[in-house]
Amino acid sequence: MNRRDPTTLRSHRWFGAADLRSFGHRSRIRQLGFGLDEIAGKPVIAIINTWNGLAHCHGHFPARVEAIKRGILQAGGFPVEVPVMALPENFVKPTTMLYRNLLAMEVEENLRSLPVDGAVLMGGCDKTTPATIMGAISAGLPAIFMPAGPMLRGNWGGQILGSGSDIWKYWDEKRAGRISEAQWSEMEAGIARSDGVCMTMGTAMTMTSLAEVLGLTLPGATSIPAPDSGHARMAAATGQRAVDLVWQDIKPVDLLSAASFDNAIIASAALAGSTNAIIHLIAMARRAGIALGLDRFDELSAGIPVLADIRPSGAWLMEDFFYAGGLPAFLTRIADRLDLNAATVNGRTLGENIAGATVWNATVIRPWDNPVSSAEGLAVLQGNLAPDGCVMKPSAAESRLLRHEGPALVFDDYDTMAAAVADPELDVTADTVLVLRNAGPLGGPGMPEWGMLPIPVKLLRQGVRDMVRISDARMSGTSYGACILHVAPESFIGGPLALVRTGDIIRLDVAARRIDVLISDHDLQMRRDAWRPPAPRYARGYGAMAAAHIGQADTGCDFDFLQRPGVIGEPEI
Ligand code: FES
Numbered sequence: 228m229n230r231r232d233p234t235t236l237r238s239h240r241w242f243g244a245a246d247l248r249s250f251g252h253r254s255r256i257r258q259l260g261f262g263l264d265e266i267a268g269k270p271v272i273a274i275i276n277t278w279n280g281l282a283h284c285h286g287h288f289p290a291r292v293e294a295i296k297r298g299i300l301q302a303g304g305f306p307v308e309v310p311v312m313a314l315p316e317n318f319v320k321p322t323t324m325l326y327r328n329l330l331a332m333e334v335e336e337n338l339r340s341l342p343v344d345g346a347v348l349m350g351g352c353d354k355t356t357p358a359t360i361m362g363a364i365s366a367g368l369p370a371i372f373m374p375a376g377p378m379l380r381g382n383w384g385g386q387i388l389g390s391g392s393d394i395w396k397y398w399d400e401k402r403a404g405r406i407s408e409a410q411w412s413e414m415e416a417g418i419a420r421s422d423g424v425c426m427t428m429g430t431a432m433t434m435t436s437l438a439e440v441l442g443l444t445l446p447g448a449t450s451i452p453a454p455d456s457g458h459a460r461m462a463a464a465t466g467q468r469a470v471d472l473v474w475q476d477i478k479p480v481d482l483l484s485a486a487s488f489d490n491a492i493i494a495s496a497a498l499a500g501s502t503n504a505i506i507h508l509i510a511m512a513r514r515a516g517i518a519l520g521l522d523r524f525d526e527l528s529a530g531i532p533v534l535a536d537i538r539p540s541g542a543w544l545m546e547d548f549f550y551a552g553g554l555p556a557f558l559t560r561i562a563d564r565l566d567l568n569a570a571t572v573n574g575r576t577l578g579e580n581i582a583g584a585t586v587w588n589a590t591v592i593r594p595w596d597n598p599v600s601s602a603e604g605l606a607v608l609q610g611n612l613a614p615d616g617c618v619m620k621p622s623a624a625e626s627r628l629l630r631h632e633g634p635a636l637v638f639d640d641y642d643t644m645a646a647a648v649a650d651p652e653l654d655v656t657a658d659t660v661l662v663l664r665n666a667g668p669l670g671g672p673g674m675p676e677w678g679m680l681p682i683p684v685k686l687l688r689q690g691v692r693d694m695v696r697i698s699d700a701r702m703s704g705t706s707y708g709a710c711i712l713h714v715a716p717e718s719f720i721g722g723p724l725a726l727v728r729t730g731d732i733i734r735l736d737v738a739a740r741r742i743d744v745l746i747s748d749h750d751l752q753m754r755r756d757a758w759r760p761p762a763p764r765y766a767r768g769y770g771a772m773a774a775a776h777i778g779q780a781d782t783g784c785d786f787d788f789l790q791r792p793g794v795i796g797e798p799e800i
């Protein structure tokens with residue numbers, strides 16, 4: 228292995244120089260109880276730890292930090308743990324998405340300001356993956372991602388439980404009086420029964436899997452269940468590899484390319500990944516200087532069948548996927564669509580990493596001639612309602628709705644909508660198009676996962692199970708239905724969704740990739756002239772800063788000043 232001269236290490240500026248400042252630096256390392264021989268000439272590796280006492284999916288991170296440290300020490304590096312915000316998906320209000328960019332900034336500025344040479348990024352619970360990777364890309368130091376790994380299968384009463392989608396089913400049973408309080412409590416205890424991230428193909432497993440496709444993890448790392456002893460071994464190996472990355476000066480931008488993002492988009496389609504991945508991949512790509520846009524998702528997803536039989540699109544869970552061969556085996560199924568020359572963090576190509584991987588269970592990891600679904604997994608639509616685009620999952624919708632005209636029923640906020648759909652007298656038919664606005668990046672704020680608007684109870688009683696719904700919100704990876712999401716620009720800043728009125732006819736034509744409100748340009752302009760922006764959500768603080776700088780969904784919701792090209796130089800003093 229070609230090794231850099233240790234005096235070229237960043238940390239050498241702090242600890243290796245012969246000046247007054249480095250006297251201070253060395254004395255403070257000694258204050259921490261380390262001898263100088265423990266750090267001199269060694270790569271200092273920051274272990275970016277998205278853990279706190281409420282990080283429900285990262286409960287094993289304190290133990291994994293020790294495994295990562297072990298690996299770093301074995302490889303001749305010097306490990307330092309750097310705690311950052313944890314973003315536990317279930318607890319953070321109003322939504323973790325509001326804080327993705329804050330975590331990205333925290334990672335970037337920690338890496339830039341501290342005497343470190345490289346990083347291990349510990350993440351998994353939804354936003355922690357894109358955030359830590361975005362920060363590491365911009366920091367420009369060698370980095371490797373350590374995925375949290377999925378939870379074990381949920382279990383109750385002999386039934387397998389999957390995070391998210393399954394509990395809605397049982398909630399309806401409970402409301403119908405068929406499940407007791409005691410049984411409900413047992414389910415609470417059984418649905419998230421181990422460390423690890425949601426074991427369905429929600430945002431967490433989509434994003435960690437795509438991090439692996441992008442070459443930012445060791446091969447096979449993401450599918451290992453968090454409690455498996457292999458997970459700790461992977462953590463140690465990740466730490467070892469981080470040291471080599473520094474010696475070889477391999478940074479995320481050296482691995483990421485337009486081709487690697489194409490690979491991620493194709494893999495996401497075959498995994499039936501979360502629509503949230505669209506926003507995160509665009510943001511990550513743009514940090515790396517790659518001009519990824521929505522169109523690419525539409526182009527590359529076409530004709531890719533769903534091959535991962537994992538809930539909510541399929542029947543199984545991540546534990547089953549791991550036993551079936553995991554992501555490397557899965558990628559062999561789509562290998563002829565991938566650029567196998569893409570570089571990865573272990574120094575080999577993606578193709579070399581998946582060569583020889585075996586599918587052990589063709590029910591869980593399907594072949595092309597027996598897909599879970601061959602319906603279109605993703606469509607990007609445009610029209611006078613969404614000039615900058617919006618997305619939907621045609622495969623998750625009833626096919627009769629893919630070409631549809633109906634009157635809008637418009638709601639300005641979530642609570643009004645929630646009250647209305649519970650009203651058995653609501654003026655609504657199966658043809659109505661439900662519209663929720665003020666749920667975008669600024670309006671939500673933080674684009675909450677409200678996109679699967681509930682079917683009004685009146686229609687539920689008539690047997691209606693799907694209808695066209697439009698919003699500038701996101702949707703959980705575990706949701707489904709004819710839901711049009713991520714409408715850009717959002718209504719809160721005056722996007723056309725703000726101008727729609729109840730009773731306007733909305734036309735959806737998925738084959739033509741169109742979404743329009745059938746009113747004239749002239750009338751639309753009159754309404755635009757009369758529109759007044761709502762009061763800002765935040766008068767001060769981080770929320771106010773986010774509102775001043777956040778981009779729309781089609782650009783990845785990054786802050787404008789974080790997406791700017793260019794490299795920030797090393798600290799001068
Ligand atoms: Fe953490 Fe789902 S709540 S991954």
Ligand code: MG
Nearest residue numbers: 429430703704
């Ligand atoms: Mg989620």
